[in-house]
Amino acid sequence: MAGGPSTPELAAAVCRAGGLGFLAAGYKRADAVGNEIRALREATVAPFGVNVFVPTPEPADPDGLSDYLQQIAPEAARQGAELGEPRFDDDDWEAKLALVCAERPAVVSFTFGCPARDVVDRLHRAEIAAWVTITNVEEAHAAHAAGADALVVQGTEAGGHRGGWLADDSDEGGVGLLVLLRTVSRATSLPLIATGGIMDGAALAAVLCAGASAAQVGTALMLSPEAATAEAQRALLAEQRPTRVTRAFSGRPARGIVNRFMTEHSAGAPLAYPEIHHVTSPLRAAARRRGDADAFNLWAGQAHELVQARPAGEIVRQIAEEASAVLGRVSAIRLR
């Protein structure tokens, strides 16, 4: 959960509850990620993971951006902020690879792309497992070919950015998690980590039956005290509100709770990441500070209304316990 709720405290709480806590390296400089790794290691000796953004292959066409910049200029003014520069960068990719190879977390998971074979080989030489986030069967094949050790299978239900890189962005729909687990299970023998809309033990039991070896949760932890979720977003997460996928905030499809900014700007938003991310960054930060939930990204999965305001460790333990109970109950049913 880059740019938001993920903290070393949250990852530590998950680890102490028996989960595999993750740090979010995205949007940070490598040295800041290094500080988080050290903070996490002070809190726990348990294994953990680091999630890294794979850079976008090339900058967006600048001509395609100017209309959108004009469109959202009043949004910046409204927040007393300036639009950021539509700059292209690689999110400190090489420095982060060097950092993780030196720090050697148990897992590095990748989002927004598939690392090249030689990057995976570097991780393997450092005894780090490489996981790749995929949203369709084509990406699963690509990740398998690149040497991935496991696939994070992200259904359309998931909050935040779509982690894949080959989807047809004209189709807002996306593939549901259950279908994705079944089709990807047939396409590859890699272990699958299911993600998207998993909030409780029944959902964990379900994805284990559908072929996953584990589940990754995000939204489920966003109201925990260990998460750095914006206050104005906390107030809305437990409400029954629709979500949708938009490029309006970052130039890349991501799911969040529908708000005014999304409604007014989704139609005009180009596919231009990270340029649009940088453009809207100052106005989103200002809106967060001002508590204006209609003007920043309220990333959330489709089942966000089931979120619980409890310590992260309790949530993780409850999900596992409920899943065991559900599996015990359902496996006793005679189906034939």
Next chain:
Amino acid sequence: MAGGPSTPELAAAVCRAGGLGFLAAGYKRADAVGNEIRALREATVAPFGVNVFVPTPEPADPDGLSDYLQQIAPEAARQGAELGEPRFDDDDWEAKLALVCAERPAVVSFTFGCPARDVVDRLHRAEIAAWVTITNVEEAHAAHAAGADALVVQGTEAGGHRGGWLADDSDEGGVGLLVLLRTVSRATSLPLIATGGIMDGAALAAVLCAGASAAQVGTALMLSPEAATAEAQRALLAEQRPTRVTRAFSGRPARGIVNRFMTEHSAGAPLAYPEIHHVTSPLRAAARRRGDADAFNLWAGQAHELVQARPAGEIVRQIAEEASAVLGRVSAIRLR
């Protein structure tokens, strides 16, 4: 699976394998449905269900239709057909209610709306269970209030028409099945029948864990010899092809395999059901006869590539057996 694969032979095969076979009453006159009920009863004494379309509350604005009619006129010419009349009708609603109350199948399931309380009461007096198809929590509450005995919970993964009636049609996304089962489970204590993308026993096991009492399959049976699936559609179902939701064929959101007609006409298609259904009906029938899979509706769920060309009874038995095996295996995992 109205307008397509459903036949009395298919329902009978499902019933004989221990499933609850369904007849599709939609798009047919009540007397034709009566004939199918009698044919099914000659084939099996097992209980079965009938699916009925709830009428659209009011006709579409005729002014909103004319642009689309102009747009697709060349499609009719291309098939050597005429455009149909953009007529509004209630799909023989009263006659079908009278028929089912006289014939008394075990279940009548409803699509496209929620029957009024007095309709549900009529069914109950005839000892018929009333099931209502829903796609969100709001519809689940409405169906519960109307006296429904069970909810058919349709995820965005499902092929064919969305069965709900309150969704915001501006959002093509829709809610994933797992999320829908979890949120609806918390909202109502009614039994849930999961549907959308269920093709095998692992998916059945998953939805049972997620809170369903049963699963409804459609696409999974479309290549069976008992189904009346169009030949040109059969050829594409087992291929790995994307699906999307469109109003282009019927004026109502439905999921099918992406083809030329969908790509060219989705953007301009109004929300106008059953008017657009009647308009495109002759050209779709002609395209089916001519084997032109680019010009008719290829309804299919997101997991259609997993479809099997086997007798329907074998598919139903295999799904149940696999689900038992999966539940046995997964419930043996120690999660904590």
